[in-house]
Structure formats: C-alpha cells, structure tokens
Amino acid sequence: MYGLGLAKGLVVTAKNLVLPSRMMTIQYPDRKVGLLGLSKATDTSLVDLIRKDPVNVFKALLGIADVKTSLPQHPRFRGEEFNWYEQRCTGCASCAKYCPLGIIEIVTSESGDQMQEGQKYHLDKFDIDIGRCMFCGLCVEACPYDALHMGSGFEEGKYRRQDLVIDKRQLVSAKKKPSTWFRPQLSNKNYDPHKGKNVKWDSAGRHEKPSLQQQQDKWAKR
C-alpha cells in the first residue's frame, strides 16, 4: 500500500532509539557516567563509593563524573611504542639492518659478559624514531631473539619531533605489553596486551629458557 514506507522509516529510527545494541558511538578518552555507571567502572560498591569519594558521587548524580575509557583494539594491533627486552637483546642489529627507513640506531661496545655463550654486546644506544616509523614490523620479524616486539598503545602524541625518538632508557622503563603481532608464542597463550599483565622477558621468547645444565651440555663441555 502507498504510504507504508513512512511507517517503516519511523520503525527503523525507533529501533535505533530503543535498542542499545544499535548505539555505535564509543566515547574516548573519557565518558560521563551516572552513579551506577561510576560504581561499575571503578568496581566499588555504592556504599564504599559514597564513603570514600563523595565529590565524585555528587558529580555522578549530576551526570558530570568522568571515567577514563580506552578504545578496544585487537591484540595483534601494531602499536607505536615498541616493546624491547634488554635482557634478550644481543645487540646483533638485525632490526636496524632490516628497517626500510633506517630509523633504528644501535651503538654497541664489547662488554665481556657471558663469554661462555659467545660474548654479549653492551648496548650504548638503542634509538627508534617512531616519528618516521611506518609500523611495518619488519624489525620485529627480523629479531632472532624475540627481543623486540610491536607495542600495543597509540597515545604517543608529542609536541616536538625529537620527543618522538624513543631511546634505551624509555624502552627499558616502558610497560611491557607487547602486541602479539608476529609473536605466535604470545597469541597461542591467548595473551591480550589490552587486558593482560606485563610480560616478563623470560616468558616472551619462542622457546623455554634452557637450564644451566643444558647450556653447559651444549657449550662448555663440548
């Protein structure tokens, strides 16, 4: 019948209004919550909340309390800040050689450490200029010792270009939440950097760490 299309249009918009599953907007970096939303987001009961944080409760009653939100990302998302384990890195500089843009700068010197396993270099400098990085991930693919991983974050906005160069100090002190991109050992464990804990250097590798006995069998008693 003619005119039914009008009713159909109204039904479509009414569904948008009623069904929460049709709300597409994801609020970032924070969202306004009411009282219930606040207690849910901070994971405290209402009574505790009123006792501990009355200012925020009052704000929530007015609907102007903020709760930080993050954008949902895939665990294999190639993030900006790199994830690097000094303990795993041998200073072989494969990553620097593979980088198509040549933006990884590595300076090493002899350290005299771990002579038995075949000396480990001392890393004087390990800089990545993420301002020019295209996040291709070739450096991560190239790393033979699983020392370098893609990061999982993206909030690295800076005011100056030189701040975008990540140096060794930053890499060491950063949170260890590696992306599971090109790291099957992490994705096999169903690791999600956005929800999971920090990954220690000795559990980030493809193989278990060999015991001292195994090492000696392999190298010292040859």
Add this chain to the structure above:
Amino acid sequence: MMEIEILRSGFDFLGIYGFFDGFMPDNLDWLVFLITSVILAMVIINALVISTALLTWFERRMLGRFQSRLGPNRWGPFGLLQPIADLVKLLTKEDTIPEGADKPVFTLAPIVFLVPALIVFAVIPLHGSSFLGRLNIGLIFVIAITSVNTLAIFMAGWSSLNKYAMFGAMRAVAMLVSYEIPMGISVVGVAIAAQTLGLSNVVLAQDIPFILVMPLGFLVFITAASAEMSRTPFDLIESDSELGAGYHTEYSGAKFALLQLTEFMAPVIVAALVTTLFLSGWRGYGPIPGPVWFIIKTFVVLFGFVWIRASWPRLRVDQIMSLAWKGLLPLSIVNLFVIAVEVFIFNPGEAGLSTRDLLIMTGINWSITIIALIVIFNVMGQSKLKRPEPVALPLANMYANTTVSKKATDLAEAD
C-alpha cells in the same frame, strides 16, 4: 473594569491587574496597566525562551539517539548547558550586514519573525485561561498572527540580496500560503465541533479529545503545521543541502540567534496549539494539576516532531505543492464536511455536543478517515506510475541509421 469577570484563579492579565489595582490610587490606572503588561511580557518571553532552549537540547539529544549517535553530552549534566554555550557563541560573533542589503528590512526581519511567536503563546490556555484571560476569538487570533511569519521570512530573504536567500524566501511564500489553507479548514472543523472560537472553550468542549473525534482533521493540521514551521520533511525553505541555509544565509551573530530561536520556538508553539485543539489541553485525570498535563501532552507532540524529523527525507518542491493542493486540501474539506453534517444532525444548540454524540462521531470519523487516507494515498501514488517512459536520445543508439554493422542480438533475431 468591574463589569468584566475577574479570574483570580489563574495567572492572567486580569488577575495581575486586579492585584495591583487593589492598592494603587485610581488616577494611576495607566501605570497599573503598564506594570501588568511588563510582568506578563517577562513571564511569557522567559517561559518560551527557556522551553525553546530545552527543546534545542532535547531535539539534538533525541536526533542523536534516533541516528545511533549520542548528541551533545559534554557541557553540563547530560549536555544540558549546551544551549547556553550555543548562545554565547552566537552572541560573540560579528554581526555582519551585506553591503547591498536593504538594511532596515534586514534588521527588522528577525524581530518580525520573533514577535508573532511570542504573541501566540499569550493566548494559549495553560489552565482554564490563557495569559490574556479568556479570549473568545482565540482560533482566529492564532491563525491570523502566525501568518505574519511568511512576511518575515520573505523580508529576510529579499533584503539580504543573496540568490539562495531569495530562493528560500520564494519557496517559503509559495509553501506557507498553500499550507495555510488546509490548516485553516481543519481548524474550522474544530471550531464547529466545539461550537466556539475561544481556545479555552475548545478545551472545555473536549470530553473526548478531538484527536479521537476527528483523526483526519488532526492529521491534516499536524502535517500543515509542520510545513508552516518548515521542519523536515517540509524544510525546503532552508534546505541546507540545496540552498546553503535559505532565507538566513546572510545572517550572523545576534540576528541569526533570533532567527534560530524563533525557528526552534515554532515547534513549541505548534505543539501547544495541537495540545489545545486536539489533545484536550490541560484536562487530565487524577491528582496531577492541569498545567502539568498540558506540559506532558506538549512534550509528547514535540517528541513526535523530533521522531519525524529524524526519520523522513525532505520533499521536492513540486511534491510539497502537490501534497498541499491534491492531498491535504481534499482531506481537510472531507473532514470539515463530515463534521459539519454530523453537528447539523445532532444539533446540540447552546449546550454543545454531549459525550454520547462525540462517541458516535468518533466511530463514524475513524472509518471515514481510513477510507479517505487509502483513497488519497492511492490517488497520489498513481500519479507516480503514469510518468512517461524516458525516451532515449538519438545519439544513444549509434547503429540506428547505419548499415555498417549489426549487433549480435540483431543477427540472432534475423535467424
């Protein structure tokens, strides 16, 4: 003044006048009059402007939800302070006047646009009587005053020396004048059924809300009214995708704020009118006072307007005119005819239609409404089918007059 019945129950002109008259000396009557007018004006303007501000917030939030977004939610609780932010932004902008503009008319247009809207609200009864007391020609007053809008829009469009503004203004005049006719005729139906022209008396006559008694009249009125205030689906006066902004293309700053204010005020006023004429105004049930009922009903109508705005696309110019003249005009005449015959048969006299009469009318009118709507939809839909087949241009068929080569399909047919 003593002869006129003083309605002290309500907040209206006579009530305030009586209050001040009580302790002012007799020779200061003019001052009492002035004070009363100023107080009334302040109340009406503030009530309307605040409700308009709330409407802009409500409309944007609801539009957002209807379109799967959020709408303004940052500034104040639930984004409630957004209208204030908008106002500050508009008022701090530079107020420009185009060089070739007709300056007095350009400046006057927003005021001419705003004032009728405020005046109309003065006669709408919120509780027994309106701000101006019981005006016994309320219906005519409303229809007459709202027509001034057309003039204001034309003033704005013509004076700004901009072709888009001019287009908008020309469309506005053509459209608003056409839609005033079905709107007027459907209002006549209300007046006949209520046996009065006063808005408060119309409400008193609605033992059954007139939306049930004359659904056809309601549909015509609400369609024509949303065209009158140029909202989607009839917003081609200022269709942003075609004309920039229509008649207010050249406006900025405070003048633009006034135009926008009036534009958003129109739904409030139309919703109040619809409530009065068709939804039995302030009358309701239970302990809830009349004004609250009035606000609830107005709110429901406003929600309907927003819903329609979110759902339906804009009509073309020719479609709008054909809807007015081929669709709404016959419907409104049918409605008027049916109501007139019924009232003639029941012949209520002074007392007005009884509830039994209204119930019988409801039954008859609903069936007539459904039949009339089906007929009109089919008649208007048929015209779409009769559109001539598009004729291919000669150039489109390159092989028509040549013997050079034949297409494979032609060869196959020859076999």
